[in-house]
Amino acid sequence: MRDDRSVYTKRIDHxxxxxxxDHVLILNGTNIRYLTGFSGGEGALLITPDQVHLLVDGRYTTQASQETTDLKIIEFQNKADAISSLLHNEKVDFVGFEESFITLGEYQKLKDALSGVALKPMSVRLDWLRAVKDAAEITEIKNAIRIAENTLTDLKNLIKPGIRETEIAVELDYQMRRAGAExxxxxxIVATGPNTALPHATPGNRRVEAGDFVLIDYGAVFNGYHSDQTRMFCVGTPSDRQQEVYQAVLDAHDRAIAAIREGVTCKEIDGIARSFLEEKGLGKYFSHGTGHGVGLEVHEAPxxxxxxxxxxxxxMVVTVEPGVYFPEVWGIRIEDMVLVGKDGCEMLTAMPNGLVEL
Amino acid sequence: MRDDRSVYTKRIDHxxxxxxxDHVLILNGTNIRYLTGFSGGEGALLITPDQVHLLVDGRYTTQASQETTDLKIIEFQNKADAISSLLHNEKVDFVGFEESFITLGEYQKLKDALSGVALKPMSVRLDWLRAVKDAAEITEIKNAIRIAENTLTDLKNLIKPGIRETEIAVELDYQMRRAGAExxxxxxIVATGPNTALPHATPGNRRVEAGDFVLIDYGAVFNGYHSDQTRMFCVGTPSDRQQEVYQAVLDAHDRAIAAIREGVTCKEIDGIARSFLEEKGLGKYFSHGTGHGVGLEVHEAPxxxxxxxxxxxxxMVVTVEPGVYFPEVWGIRIEDMVLVGKDGCEMLTAMPNGLVEL
Known part of the structure; x- marks a missing residue:
């Protein structure tokens, strides 16, 4: 990505x-990266009709000049003062900004510093521009997915009675990074046995036991782009009820994916997975949304x-991840990533998503 | 920490x-954790004169009930609506909130949802309450520091010509987690050779060469509490200039630490390190602040x-980390953590901070 500078010029022009x-101020680190390639995560970007100013503190000046071209790098001591001074030099009356990415406290500080230049919320949302990926971004996402799924495929034999949740998580993370994840x-998330009933479990000291469900929700980052997937294992043979619920979650997942295409609303997709699980009497155990966008952030629009x-x-690249959780008993989630197309979607995750018996 | 519930009751009463x-709304995940023990990182906490309400979405209800006591857990579909309904039930006119921890967009959404209940910025800042640690917190921080420094001590022989920055970073992270870091x-940050001149370097593919400086800035998390330290290595014998600058940074570091005690201002401590480096002609190469608080977040007040x-x-627990960076040549940073006391400070980092020749 970094070698193709023109992508950033195109994004800024867009x-x-x-x-x-005419004058736009971007304060969110991810949005700054999206527009310039600067990956420091802190700073401010002021876009004027004929110039792009990247404001960074002293820790980032060299990195900013290495990672960017066609913009002016300005080192600041105080960000709000530096923004104010630039805007007063430009003699502007107001500047567009993103109200979703500034805290109320920062907003008031900036407003005071700008003395006379008005802050005007932008209707354009960078997080929505970012939601639609270009070909290079999709390649990076696929790379991140490949690292994650190849690693778990290689490691799944680790999952056996006696190993702790934390040990599986630590090994998986290590091997993804050895495989090139930044x-x-x-x-x-590595959850075993009753812990699978916690949608956002933290790996703990629990050891895998025979008969356990094991849920692994994880991802890799490659050149800034994220992957996110969930796979389920059963240490031994699943019970009839476990197989039946697994199949219901998989069917809900498949039906949602079958409906994904340009023009469908987010709530329609959620509704397809949810109403199917409701028909099966499982609706009240599906305690979260059906999916989310993935890109420079692991959770982003839509x-x-x-x-x-x-x-x-x-x-758009989104996850589809219905789940069913029986509190303190066990839970199931199946999560894949797909690329939205005109007439359907492309599966990005390639690893089989059936219940794996170990 | 989790077993001693009374600490949370005390913090809320304080x-x-x-x-x-009378009514206080906390939206920041870290502040919620500090006040309740709930580590999910998302939700809302409403403190009324005689009740504490923890609002979480469906993913976190079981976790919230496992991690907390003495509070009422409420599951929400829409956070702003749930807060509004609670406040209207309590028949309050206004509620205190933290303006540093809500985006302008969220603030406006919440304000609309509260229809009639005013939002009043609190003068009390949780991040400042959190800055002063109790004995149990200091123990957790020391545990995090021990994991980090023992791991680097064991791994430093990895640093030799041919190894890549990323390989050192991946191995260090892995071993910290095997040693118990969550x-x-x-x-x-693992920076080698000219990359040490970047205060916030990202480990890359560069291989260590004979004569390189190697800078490692890293930390572990234990029971939610962070450590942060920077150590420098030289692969071979440092030049006279490298030794001289190292000594200057170390002297600046030691002078700042010698001045740390209750009642001294943050800028006085920064000024001591900065003016010393200025006297040595190095002031303009010291491009960041002298330190920051560390606790439930790696960067927090002060x-x-x-x-x-x-x-x-x-x-208070703070880092002291002066640095000198000669762009594209090399840089030096030395960072330790100290505990502020009445008449001085206690070194928390125990690993020697001299330049290590490998």
Whole structure:
């Protein structure tokens, strides 16, 4: 990605065209990375009609100049003051900003510092621009997915009676990084036995026992792009009830995926998985949304949940991850990543998603 | 920590006493953890005169009930609506909140949902309450430090010509977790040769060469508490200039530490390190602050930088980390953690901080 500078110029020009505001201030580190390639995660980006200013503190000046081109790097002591001074030099009356990515405290500090330059919330949302991926981004996401799934495929024989949840998680994270992940996507979830009933379990000292379900929800990061998937194992033979519920979750998952295409709303997709599980009497055990976008962040737009009217667009990458959790007994989640297309979607995760008996 | 429930009751009672407001809403995940023990990282906490309500979504209900006592857990579909309904039941006119921990977008959504209940910024800052640690917290921090320093001590022989920065980082992170770290504190910095001139370097494919400086800035997390330290190695014998600058950074570091005690301002400590490096002609190469608080977050209050008038208090845990960076040549940083006391400070980091020749 870093070698193709023109992608950043294109993204900034696109933002300029649709922002309907001449001066735009971007404060979110991920959005700054998306627009410039600067991966420091802190700073400010001021886009004017004929210049792009990247403001960083002294820790990041060299890195910013190595990672970016075609923009002016400015070192600041105080971010709000530096922004103010630039805007006053430009003699502007107002500047567009992202209200979703500034705390109320920071906003008030910035407003005071800007003395006279008004802050105007932008209608354009960078997180929505980021939701639609280009070909290079999709390649990075696929690379991240390949690292994650190859690693788990190689490691699944570790899962046997006696090993602790933490030991599986530590080994998986280590091997993903040895395989080229720059970091893990999020704290890896390894839940065993009754802990599988916790949708956001933290790996603990529990040791795997014969008959356990084992749930692994994890991902890798490659060139800034994340993967996210969940796979289930059974140490021994699953009970009839476990097989039946697994099949119901898989069917809900498959039906949601079959419906994904450009133009469908997020809540329709969620509704397909949810109503199927409700028909099976499992609806009240499905305690979270059906999926979310994945890219420079592991959770980003869109959100596939029951309240979201947003429409899917071609090029979005989303997870589909219905789950059923019987508190303190066991739980099941199956999660894959797909790429939204005009007439359907492409499976990005390739690892088989059946229940693996070990 | 989790077994001693009374610590959370005490913290909430303390907040009630000093908040000067009957109803308080906490939205920051770390602050919620500090006040309740719930480690999910998402949710809302509403403290009323005679009840504590923890609002979580369906993914976290079981975890919340396992991790907390003496509070009422409420599952929500929509956080803002759930908060509104609780406050209307309590028939309150206004509720205190933290303006540093809500985005402007979330604030406006919440304000709309609260229809009639006013949001009043609190003068009490949880991040400042958190800055002063109790004995149990200091024990957890010491545990995190021990894991980190023992791991690097065992691994330093890995650092030899031919090994890549990423390989050192991956191995260090893995061994810290095998030694009991629940995660790493932040993305480990391993910088070699000219990359040591980047204060926030990302480990890359560069291989260690004879004569290189190697800078490692890293930490472990134990029971939620972080460590943070930086150590320097030289692969071979450092040049006279490298030794001289190392000694200057170490002297700046030692002078700052010698001045740390309750009542001294943050900017005084920063000024001591900075003016010493300025005297040595190195001031313009010291491009960041002198230190920061460490606890449930790796960067938290206080900030030891030139603009901060805040006074150190007994029980605060801070890093001291002056650095000198010659762009594209090499850089040096030395970082330790100390506990502020009435008449001085206690070194928490025990690993020797001299330049290690390998």
């Amino acid at each position: 933002l300029r065209r649709i922002a309907e505001i 970091r893990i996507s999020f704290d890896t 959100t596939l949940s029951r309240a979201k009217d947003d429409k899917l667009q071609s090029g | 907040l009630r006493r000093i908040a000067e407001i 995660r790493i504190s932040f993305d480990t 900030t030891l930088s030139r603009a901060k008038d805040d006074k150190l208090q007994s029980g």
